[in-house]
Amino acid sequence: MIDHKDLRAAAEPTGPEPAADRTAVPPTLLDQMGGPMGFVYSTVPVVVFVAVNAVLPLAATVGVSVAVAVALTGFRLLRGERFSSAVGGLLGIAAAVGIVLWTGSAKDFFVIGIWAAAAGFVIASASLLVRRPLTGVVWNLVHGGKHPWRDDAVALRAHDIATAAAALVFGTRFVVKEWLYLADSTTWLAVAKIVLGTPLTVLAALVVVWAFRRTTKRFIVQP
Template identity: 70%
Template sequence: MSMTEQRDDRTRPTPTLLDQMGGTVGFVYSTIPVLVFVTANAFLPLTLTIGLAVATGLALFGYRLLRRERFSSAVGSLLGVAVAAGVVAWTGSARDFFVIGIWASLAGFVVTAGSLVARRPITGVVWNAVHGGRHPWRDDRVVLRAHDLATLAAALVFGSRFAIQQWLYVAESTGGLGVARVVMGTPLTVLAALVIVWAFRRSTKRLRT
């Protein structure tokens, strides 16, 4: 690496949490296929609805690549739409477009809540693993409390998503599921992530300085 490139790396601003999650426009990208699916389902046969959702995902994938966005973010969104559409095609039920996300939320809640009950909050376990697994983080009350709060924030997000969306799923409200997916998706993830980042930084400051 040349001296010029090294200077450029030092002066380049560190990506914020929002940037790492795709930026503000990333929120829009994550909701467009959902909105297309729900809207099309209200007027078109299920086969066409599935086709439109997948086509939208492909179009967004190509557009994001042209914009030179992160390939992992772009392909991740496309795969999510493709898998959800595949489940719908298999079951023949429009509401199943959301079923993977619903059960993923339940799994996330079980893991995070279970780690709190076991007094080993998962965010602390992850932080310690990232930093070599040698820190007595559970012996520090301040650090342990920070990870209790961070893991609780994640558990509340997962639990609320599952409870509300599963209720809408049982009620066969595909439109309601679409609204819930948008409202309870990236915005809640960002809020929980902010608490987790705070806990990580608090742990690093107390145990690695």
Template identity: 60%
Template sequence: MRVRNEAEPEPVPERHPAAAPVDDNAQSTETTVLQQMGGVAGFVHSTIPVVVFVTANAFLPLPVAVGVAVATGLALCIVRLVRGERLVSAVGSLLGVAVAAGIVAWTGSARDFFVIGIWASLAGFVVTFGSVLARRPLTGVIWNALHGGTHAWRSDRGVRVAHDVATLTAASVFASRFVIQQWLYLADSTGGLGVARVVMGTPLTVLAALVVVWSFRRSTGRLIPRAPRPGTSPRDERSGRARA
């Protein structure tokens, strides 16, 4: 029997790469998509200035309605910052209202309050649908970038189909918004544009976001191995998944 010299260092246990725990960011990314977009509350807050503008425009002169909408957007921005929400989301919503109000002040037409959102929807459709035609659905590109950009996600048929579905869902939302709101814009229906903005805003955005979260989770489950639970070996984990 070999006697270890006390001066020799303690042997370091060998670590196997397969047993390394998965990065916490990889596990939580798909559950924070809505939060990064401002959350459901952020979507609701973005529609309040629209409702205020349409309502004020029905009873007040256009310049006053524009001022009320901007003041509402500023108040909401302050409230969101006080509540600790992300600066980009809060200020971004205020900037959108301010730019829309500036266009209305320049053109003198109330319907132009919605023109940025209408053409942004068209741009969103072109980007999302074009990425599917190019066989690089946008949600898959984003998922891969958020997880280090090293995964062969396009080689996994289940993952690729999931991202095709998610990206096409987003493209459908953008397309429906553009078609309906552009039709209302040409009809000079400011009230109809306000209703369409609210109805097709938060509900459709949340629906699309949920499909994106599903595609993210499917990608993570298929491409990123789970770390074994304490007290179990990787073989036990594999056998447990096989039984399931």
């Protein structure tokens, strides 16, 4: 005969929760962006391209850059990174050097980033002009697309600020890089890409996270 008391006892936990469950710490913003190594991954291909281009013909520079990008991708995969993240960097380098081979100009290694910044600035700015700040639209989509966040002055203001921060980053990148591009300064384009890359992205992301959390507290019922 089955003893129901025994069944209930078996279903209940018999000891403390594993330490890993009690002490699990959610990833930080820097962790989600790849941590310090994420900055390295985005910097190495740029430095290699510019340094090699200073001493070798353009075709050789492209070959070395692709070889380094492949090696870096293999290293990231061996470290257990997601396939999409690791290969995404390789595809970006492949696209950049493809344009260089097509145009025959080293400075065109940076042209994708320049026009991506321009597109980001236009989209973010346009969303502010039509009173649908981009970060708020994204927040709402992530949370089911059913929250009247635009009717809440606090949430709308937070996303105005966050979207304006993103537009400022995109606009700064475009203006500085386009100026250096027109000045044919490949070396300074590399410097600008590094300085205006991860550091500015982290600053803008902090503002966006602040807006997300502020909106979540106002619309999502906490357990």
